Each structure stands twice: as C-alpha cells, then as structure tokens.
Amino acid sequence: GENVEQHPSTLSVQEGDSAVIKCTYSDSASNYFPWYKQELGKRPQLIIDIRSNVGEKKDQRIAVTLNKTAKHFSLHITETQPEDSAVYFCAAITPHMSNFGNEKLTFGTGTRLTIIP
C-alpha cells in the first residue's frame, strides 16, 4: 500500500519568512495530493491540492510543487503570518484501476508549524 512520509515534524519560522514542508510517497500510481491544515481542536481543512498531471499550483501565499519522478511534493507558505500556525498534513490517493473507487487517502504524520511574531 501507499506510504507517505512527511518532514519536518515541527517547524518554527519568523513571521514574514517562508515555510516549506516536504512529503514523499511510495506508490507511483498515486495521482492526487491534497494538503490539510488542522488548527488545535478543529477538523482538518483542505488548503490546496495538486493532481499528478500538474507540476505546480499556487494560491496566494500558498504553493504546492510535485515531482512525479522523485515521488515527492512540497508545500510552500510565503510571508508567513501568526494565523498560519497549525498542524499541516500532506496526503496521497492511489486509485485501484481494477476497482474504481477502491482507494484510501493516506496521510503523512503531520508538521506542527509555529510562526514566531
């Protein structure tokens, strides 16, 4: 099955600096890579996603890059703000072609991001 590794587990950056979180996946058939932000005591919420036919996607201060050859993808947050402090999870979906819909979303272990004012 799919295995997703995420680094670092904790990250502290000065307000205004950039933060980068990296994930690798094991199954080359994985084709969808969402990123979730989870604030303390809240549900995970999707912040950005990327499909395997795209190398980069940007949404304001957030960008995600995907390297299919190396099987890794990264989240980039620029001009960080205190409200960016949260736990971030990467994830990958591997569809099973023999049984459409038979797949699960495999999460990384999470990165606790702290923005220092």
Next chain:
Amino acid sequence: GAGVSQSPSNKVTEKGKDVELRCDPISGHTALYWYRQSLGQGLEFLIYFQGNSAPDKSGLPSDRFSAERTGGSVSTLTIQRTQQEDSAVYLCASSLVGGGGNTIYFGEGSWLTVV
C-alpha cells in the same frame, strides 16, 4: 446539510462498553472515510466506503471495530468492548466520488474518552 455532520461530538464511556459513532456525509457524496486521530498524532485510516460497500477494511485495528453504511448515506462506526487505547478523535470525511481528485471534507469529529 452544509457539511459533514458527526455525533456525538463528545462521548465518555466506561471500559468494556460498546459505543456507536455516527457520520452524516454531505448530501450526494458517495465516498465516505473514517479516520482516527490520537492526541497530537496523525490521521490513521480506518475504513473507506464507496456507496454502501467497503472494499478496504484493512485499517480497522481489531475485530472490535466495525462500520456500516446504509442507503449510501449515513455511516455508523461501532466499537465493542471499548479499551482505554480506543480514546481518540474519530473523524469522518466524505467526497463526491472516489477515485481521487475530489475534495474530501472532514467532519468536526467525535471525541471518545474511555475511562
């Protein structure tokens, strides 16, 4: 409803009792997921439903855990003879269809404490 709804939001139960957790996905969503998150930990996959069928049950931690989904909508996760290690947040999520590429929305979770 507007989002994924889970109940109860909080449940304290005695060790050895059975509990049922309910998930009401977003209307029209055929894919439904259950995850478990222990305090400060990541998201552990439990089970995935496409419609009423659960092709992947590999994540259920033991035979004390079971889940069903009827009518392609509401799902129930049942934990029998609860143990203290079952204490966690149980998160349900749904998406329009499976197969990847569709946004997966999470509920607020059911916080289970086994004492």
